[in-house]
Amino acid sequence: MWLINTETLALEYVLPEKAPAYAILSHTWGGEEITLADFQRLDITTKAKSGFAKIKKTCELARADGIPYA
Numbered sequence: 001m002w003l004i005n006t007e008t009l010a011l012e013y014v015l016p017e018k019a020p021a022y023a024i025l026s027h028t029w030g031g032e033e034i035t036l037a038d039f040q041r042l043d044i045t046t047k048a049k050s051g052f053a054k055i056k057k058t059c060e061l062a063r064a065d066g067i068p069y070a
Contacts, residue, residue, distance in 0.1 A: 002036070003069040006059040011039055012069070022069035023062035027054055 002011050003022050014020070032049035039046065039055075046052060055070075062070045 004039075004055065004059060006063040006068055006070055009042070009056070009059060020069055021067050023058060023065070023067045025054065025058040025070060 001016050001019060002013055003019065004010070005012055006023075030050055033051040034046060034049060034055060038049070058070050062068075
């Protein structure tokens with residue numbers, strides 16, 4: 001499974017049975033959602049999409065609660 005490191009915003013692949021604590025984002029879909037390919041590239045175009053703001057905020061909230069992954 002792919003998890004987002006809440007400190008670096010990097011994707012990390014972990015086996016489900018070895019998954020650390022992680023937060024889950026529940027949201028509604030908008031016009032500029034981030035795909036897996038977008039996130040793996042994580043360039044300026046990806047970061048400019050409105051969907052990236054949701055991911056970034058999720059990571060901020062998880063990090064504030066001591067949760068290392070989302």
